[in-house]
Amino acid sequence: MLYEMTNNITGRSTTEKPLYARDKSRYMLEVVRLSAWYGKMKAVNEISMKIKAQAITALIGPSGCGKSTLIRCMNRMHEVSDGGKVSGQVLLDGRDIYGKDVDAVSVRRRIGMVFQKPTAFPTMSIFDNVASGINLTRLWSRKGELQELVEHSLKKAALWEEVKDKLNRSGVSLSGGQQQRLCIARAIAIEPEILLLDEPCSALDPISTLKIEELMLEIKKDYTVVIVTHNMQQAARVSDFTGFLLLGELIEFAPTKELFSIPHDKRTEDYITGRFG
Numbered sequence: 001m002l003y004e005m006t007n008n009i010t011g012r013s014t015t016e017k018p019l020y021a022r023d024k025s026r027y028m029l030e031v032v033r034l035s036a037w038y039g040k041m042k043a044v045n046e047i048s049m050k051i052k053a054q055a056i057t058a059l060i061g062p063s064g065c066g067k068s069t070l071i072r073c074m075n076r077m078h079e080v081s082d083g084g085k086v087s088g089q090v091l092l093d094g095r096d097i098y099g100k101d102v103d104a105v106s107v108r109r110r111i112g113m114v115f116q117k118p119t120a121f122p123t124m125s126i127f128d129n130v131a132s133g134i135n136l137t138r139l140w141s142r143k144g145e146l147q148e149l150v151e152h153s154l155k156k157a158a159l160w161e162e163v164k165d166k167l168n169r170s171g172v173s174l175s176g177g178q179q180q181r182l183c184i185a186r187a188i189a190i191e192p193e194i195l196l197l198d199e200p201c202s203a204l205d206p207i208s209t210l211k212i213e214e215l216m217l218e219i220k221k222d223y224t225v226v227i228v229t230h231n232m233q234q235a236a237r238v239s240d241f242t243g244f245l246l247l248g249e250l251i252e253f254a255p256t257k258e259l260f261s262i263p264h265d266k267r268t269e270d271y272i273t274g275r276f277g
């Protein structure tokens with residue numbers, strides 16, 4: 001059965017709740033005075049924030065303010081960009097993911113990510129796109145288990161009904177919105193402890209958007225979600241905490257209800273009321 005498998009990444013049985021799931025007040029990720037550059041251009045400037053476990057944290061702000069750069073620093077993806085440089089710390093369970101002895105690949109397994117413009121792996125079928133992450137970690141021991149896990153992930157990503165009869169077709173034969181959900185399925189298939197989603201609904205219709213929002217709400221029961229979104233209604237609807245960024249700086253970070261009802265900074269107020277710019 002799907003839920004009786006052992007997760008090789010965390011080494012725990014998937015029937016068990018992870019230990020951190022019991023402690024709602026824990027901070028899963030702590031960003032400490034984080035700055036990020038592309039060559040000489042500083043895109044993120046000394047940002048500090050704490051990401052709570054079993055919660056959804058949203059990052060909002062105008063285009064180009066550094067949301068994607070910040071979120072990519074949270075699982076060591078920024079350093080693979082051209083000229084990408086990072087200073088400061090990102091503590092996962094209290095340990096700096098930029099520490100000398102820390103392997104970036106193992107960080108990325110624990111902190112999964114769906115990029116802003118996700119595309120399916122072009123040479124792979126729909127099935128293999130979802131299975132690729134699982135195969136890397138050899139999570140399954142018999143063929144049926146892999147199939148179950150792929151189906152389960154596609155259902156969670158609200159894509160199953162559309163692809164169940166064509167799992168062997170190429171991943172790139174899907175529409176942009178379907179590929180977006182395929183990439184979400186691939187990311188959740190390896191059950192990361194933290195899931196980073198960079199505008200996961202940008203190419204989705206309202207029904208798929210709602211399904212992805214439901215998925216996020218379900219995932220946060222056990223895991224931790226960080227989402228970048230341009231959709232303020234979405235941030236207000238699903239997130240527990242919201243950070244507002246402007247020109248690479250974190251202007252305000254607060255419980256979502258508070259940030260949207262009584263913003264403390266005039267710039268936040270202008271942005272959320274549409275007076276920005």
Ligand SMILES: Nc1ncnc2c1ncn2[C@@H]1O[C@H](COP(=O)(O)OP(=O)(O)OP(=O)(O)O)[C@@H](O)[C@H]1O
Pocket residue numbers: 038041043061062063064065066067068069070081082116
């Ligand atoms: N690969 C790159 N090389 C050089 N500069 C980059 C690169 N990616 C982003 N930038 C610059 O870094 C700054 C922050 O970009 P980033 O993509 O983080 O913004 P964003 O808030 O995610 O914007 P959007 O809402 O449009 O996605 C911008 O000034 C952008 O031009």
Ligand SMILES: [Mg+2]
Pocket residue numbers: 067068069116198
């Ligand atoms: Mg972006």
